[in-house]
Amino acid sequence: MRVGILTSGGDCQALNATMRGLALTLYRNVKDVEIIGFIDGYKGLMYEKYKKMKPKDFYDILNVGGSILGNSRCPFKRMRIIENGFDKVKAMKNTYKKLELDCLVVLGGNGSIKSANMLSQEGLNVIALPKTIDNDAWGTDYTFGYSSATAIATRYLDEIKTTAASHSRVFVIEVMGHKVGHICLSAGIAAGADVILLPEIPYDIKVVAKKVKETLKNEKNYAIIACAEGAISEADALMKRKDYKAKVLARNGRSVAYEVADELSQEIDAEIRVSCIGHAQRGGNPNSYDREISTRFGVEGARLIIKKHYGEYVVLQGNHVTHIPLEATAGKLKYVDTEGEIVQSAKLVGISFGE
Ligand code: F6P
Numbered sequence: 001m002r003v004g005i006l007t008s009g010g011d012c013q014a015l016n017a018t019m020r021g022l023a024l025t026l027y028r029n030v031k032d033v034e035i036i037g038f039i040d041g042y043k044g045l046m047y048e049k050y051k052k053m054k055p056k057d058f059y060d061i062l063n064v065g066g067s068i069l070g071n072s073r074c075p076f077k078r079m080r081i082i083e084n085g086f087d088k089v090k091a092m093k094n095t096y097k098k099l100e101l102d103c104l105v106v107l108g109g110n111g112s113i114k115s116a117n118m119l120s121q122e123g124l125n126v127i128a129l130p131k132t133i134d135n136d137a138w139g140t141d142y143t144f145g146y147s148s149a150t151a152i153a154t155r156y157l158d159e160i161k162t163t164a165a166s167h168s169r170v171f172v173i174e175v176m177g178h179k180v181g182h183i184c185l186s187a188g189i190a191a192g193a194d195v196i197l198l199p200e201i202p203y204d205i206k207v208v209a210k211k212v213k214e215t216l217k218n219e220k221n222y223a224i225i226a227c228a229e230g231a232i233s234e235a236d237a238l239m240k241r242k243d244y245k246a247k248v249l250a251r252n253g254r255s256v257a258y259e260v261a262d263e264l265s266q267e268i269d270a271e272i273r274v275s276c277i278g279h280a281q282r283g284g285n286p287n288s289y290d291r292e293i294s295t296r297f298g299v300e301g302a303r304l305i306i307k308k309h310y311g312e313y314v315v316l317q318g319n320h321v322t323h324i325p326l327e328a329t330a331g332k333l334k335y336v337d338t339e340g341e342i343v344q345s346a347k348l349v350g351i352s353f354g355e
Pocket of ligand 1: 010073109132133134176177178229282
């Protein structure tokens with residue numbers, strides 16, 4: 001049996017741990033299995049850049065962040081576009097056939113899963129595993145990387161609190177999450193933020209300012225605003241998509257956190273600082289939960305391969321690792337449930353969402 005594997009899109013903690021879970025299960029349970037590792041995600045499959053893996057490549061990588069295969073972004077929307085005469089889909093199918101693969105395993109987030117589904121519909125045997133720090137993959141309670149990223153964001157918010165207190169400042173801290181706010185919501189609650197701004201709940205700066213003023217008056221001499229990368233004001237949420245995109249472009253790389261700080265400075269009389277956590281959230285080693293869950297995801301991927309049950313996406317549902325058809329999840333995002341228990345509990349404990 002010959003299995004290809006690739007790590008697609010942005011990296012995260014536990015990519016290696018997931019590959020290890022899958023590889024060790026296959027090596028132990030299938031006679032004559034060969035694993036081909038594609039370099040830098042789908043690019044490796046397109047341009048025939050790969051290495052023949054050995055069992056020892058997978059030993060001792062359980063707690064190592066990043067990917068031993070490398071990552072790259074190959075946007076789904078460009079997959080079918082012929083560029084400089086190069087047909088990407090055709091090239092990937094050719095590599096798969098040339099290497100006589102029995103199956104391709106894709107570790108990826110939403111865009112990568114859409115490409116995996118496309119390849120499955122093109123006739124390749126594909127299994128996908130739920131990667132992304134954003135935890136926005138539909139059909140699974142958790143994606144690997146999310147727990148580690150959230151722990152880093154929580155620690156960062158905690159650390160800012162001491163300097164914020166010393167200087168009596170208000171901090172707007174940017175947390176990753178363009179389209180969904182799971183990391184920001186979870187880390188914001190865990191670190192006791194005063195305000196959490198999410199893409200799913202447009203904010204009114206006057207409401208944010210009121211909460212900050214109340215916090216400074218009644219609770220403490222500083223305030224923490226956890227602001228997701230994709231946080232959006234009520235006014236901006238009403239804009240046409242293309243006008244909003246133009247506005248974001250005009251920010252010239254300056255993120256929404258700076259806009260929140262600028263707007264807030266018109267409303268309150270306090271020193272305001274912005275701090276962005278950035279890619280540290282994807283860095284470092286996986287925490288214990290990510291190591292455990294990714295091992296279980298990898299094992300389930302191997303089970304599917306052994307059963308030749310292809311076209312499936314490995315998921316966690318109610319602390320049970322299982323699988324759903326790839327086509328059921330491809331193209332769907334799992335947003336924060338704005339009416340759900342997590343947001344409601346956050347509100348009850350006094351956190352404002354600026355609405
Ligand atoms: O999808 C994971 C993620 O880290 C998002 O949270 C973030 O918006 C994006 O990737 C950053 O992408 P890049 O690494 O390409 O800058």
